[in-house]
Amino acid sequence: MSKFLLIDKKINRFNKSITVPADKSLSIRCILFASLANGKSKILNILESDDIKSTINCIRKFGIKIQKKNKYYEIFGKGLGGYEYKKGITINAGNSGTLARLILGCLVDSPYEVKLIGDQSLSQRDFSRVLEPLKKFGISFKSKRGLPLKIRGTKSPKSIKYYENKSSAQVKTCIMLAAIKAEGETEIIAKKSRNHSEILFKELNIPINVKNKNERDIIKVKKTKKFSSFNYKLPGDISSASFFIVLTLLSDKSKLLIKNVNINPTRTGIIKILNLMGAKIKFRNKRTLKGEAIANIEIKSTKNFKKISLPMRFNSSAIDEFLLIFLVAAKADGVSFFKGLSELNKKESPRLKWASKILNYMGVKNITTYDSIKIYGNPEFKLNRSIIIKNFLKDHRIFMMSTIAALTMGGKWKIYDKNSIRTSFPNFLKIIKFINSEKHE
């Protein structure tokens, strides 16, 4: 397989129905939670990508059996104290920030030092955000900046009170996972972020209390003795669906139905934002499964996008989708403004910087600071340049966003790091091919 993708033609008109792979956040959470449950959990439709392979490999290091049986993954949890620790264990989280941060919460009671490593991108990400609260629980660690780091748990973790200020679901979940093993009641005063972990706690009858006060979530978690294994059927990932949502909006006279997607309101910021900008994206056949909202998403090409000055309260619910939203802003009528986005530069690569870079390559005027971006949109925008995208940190979302830009804006694109899609969305290009073909499901 060549390492780059060449695109010099816009996508053909289409009217298709697709599904996208399972939600990454939920897939990682299901495996980790099942590894701490008592008994055999059965997970259907797990995302099969590199981040999930890394999760499975990490859990196996602690003596947890996982096997694929027909369409299911079976995970044989041994309870909250069930991890087998040996001296000198090294776990490799690959490219996954979610796995790396969440698993550290599971290791709050490890009797030995565990070494955590990752790829080049993960190694330079911020771990102080989870080490700081974990230290309050009683863990000790050795870390310079990023990875590798070493962490040793404590025999008797003590509950904590923590102000979570980054709107980070990874930090919140790391603390919640440590809290179930900590004596007493842990309180997290958290800025809003995706709430899959809170929903899972409730579904699994792990005692949790969530209240909303002054735009914050006050989450209380008590020490738990055990919880039971479970069956789970995973819905599609809205972050993966978003590439095709924007592909359809920016294409000519096209229509798309994306079936069976998780539409948890803490994840649907992109839909709310694009609809405010003039799209008419609709949810059909809404239902609830294990506390998570699911629907089919219906999208039609849209001609006239309005500029937006986005209130910051939308940020956390669209955190992984901003690159795509910026693309729509480039086609909007007027200047759009997005602020409070410093977290974007702390992802798999500095994404706000990259957004600005790609817009510059395209010839779209933008003024970008460390946490904001002003985009000068033009509904008549047409591209006839050659663009090369080489993202040395191999950020999957940069690759996929560039592909969508190439297929909708025109120009000649050479996009490197094709293999990066293996992180979250291995069949991304197959779905593009299907949408661009005469075939139907």
Ligand code: S3P
């Ligand atoms: C995630 C939380 C978000 C998101 C990431 C997945 C999760 O990160 O960007 O892709 O599953 O908890 P932060 O917690 O750093 O905001």
